[in-house]
Amino acid sequence: MKKTGPEGKARLSSPLLILISAPSGGGKTTLCQQLLQRHPDMVRAVTCTTRSPRPGEVEGRDYYFIDSDAYARRLNAGDFLEHANVYNHCYAIPRNELLDKLRSGKDVLLNVDVQGAQTVCRRAAEDTELSRALVSVFLTPASLAVLETRLKRRATDSPEDLARRLSLARQEVEHWSQFQYLIISTSIAEDVRQMEAIIDAERLRQSRSTFDFGG
Numbered sequence: 001m002k003k004t005g006p007e008g009k010a011r012l013s014s015p016l017l018i019l020i021s022a023p024s025g026g027g028k029t030t031l032c033q034q035l036l037q038r039h040p041d042m043v044r045a046v047t048c049t050t051r052s053p054r055p056g057e058v059e060g061r062d063y064y065f066i067d068s069d070a071y072a073r074r075l076n077a078g079d080f081l082e083h084a085n086v087y088n089h090c091y092a093i094p095r096n097e098l099l100d101k102l103r104s105g106k107d108v109l110l111n112v113d114v115q116g117a118q119t120v121c122r123r124a125a126e127d128t129e130l131s132r133a134l135v136s137v138f139l140t141p142a143s144l145a146v147l148e149t150r151l152k153r154r155a156t157d158s159p160e161d162l163a164r165r166l167s168l169a170r171q172e173v174e175h176w177s178q179f180q181y182l183i184i185s186t187s188i189a190e191d192v193r194q195m196e197a198i199i200d201a202e203r204l205r206q207s208r209s210t211f212d213f214g215g
Contacts (some may be wrong), residue, residue, distance in 0.1 A: 012211045013203040015102045016134035017124070018042075018112040020195075021117040023169035025151045026139050030076040032111045034192045045097055048074070048173070051089035064094070080132075082112070082119040095127070102133055107199075114172040121178070135202050138179035139191065144170060147174045 018035075022028035036042055048064045048069050055101060059065055069091050075083060093110070099104075101108045104166035118138065124130040143148045147169055151162055176182055183194045202208065 007088070013205070013208040014210060015105055015112065015133060016107045016135050016199065016202055016208075017098060017102060017111050017130060018107060018199065019112060019120060019134060020139060021114050021179065022138070022139040022185075023114070023136050023147065023172040024165045025147055025154070025169070026141060026192060027150075027188070028111055028139050030188060031139060031191050031195060032109055035109060035195060037178070038192070038196075039107065041105070043101055044109045044111070045093055047097075048080070048092045048094055049089060064097075067172055070103055081123050082116050084116060092122055095123075095130075098209050099129060102129070108133075118178065124202045132207070135181070135198065136179040137175045137181045137183060137195065137198060139183045140176060141185050172181065 020028045020032060034043070036044060044063070046060065046064060046102060047168060048066050048071065050068050051065070052064055053059070057063065068090070071092070074080060074094070075092070077095055079096070080092035080094045081098065083090065085091075093112075097112075098108055110120065121134065121136055124134045139149065148162070148166055151157060157165060181198050183191060183198075187189050196207060
């Protein structure tokens with residue numbers, strides 16, 4: 001049976017693992033939120049964390065909450081595609097979390113920083129199933145000046161923090177050519193339009209086709 005997508009249309013391509021990365025303040029979180037709202041067949045990858053749940057967070061929806069011992073066992077077993085320590089708490093992307101959702105016919109959305117994206121791409125290249133599904137996209141404002149304006153508009157950083165973010169962003173943007181696609185961010189609507197054009201193009205790739213004329 002052919003899988004169906006939005007509005008009951010037959011889906012003729014295998015699911016995508018869509019990785020979106022950007023410098024801090026580049027707009028990737030907003031873009032991901034828009035995509036999830038517009039595409040019922042798209043889900044976010046749920047990560048593991050060793051921190052405690054915050055009010056309103058739900059196990060399996062926001063995170064998988066595990067203790068440090070379980071995290072260490074799974075890390076040593078090679079269960080994680082990517083992992084990081086942030087403010088004394090561990091975060092990781094379980095490999096099977098991605099595979100299970102892809103195998104269920106869902107496009108999977110990954111929102112990761114540049115360093116994490118590099119690790120995911122490297123590890124995915126070692127797995128035929130993940131490598132076939134992966135689509136990597138780098139989103140960035142047109143210039144450092146535009147990014148600075150955006151960050152100042154948010155008014156969430158001290159001058160020192162702003163300077164650190166901009167310095168890190170300059171380094172992160174240098175890696176844009178390591179991604180399959182580049183989107184120069186302009187507006188939310190245009191960023192979404194370009195991202196959906198990428199998704200449509202990837203679904204039409206011959207290598208992803210599940211088309212069967214006799215089916």
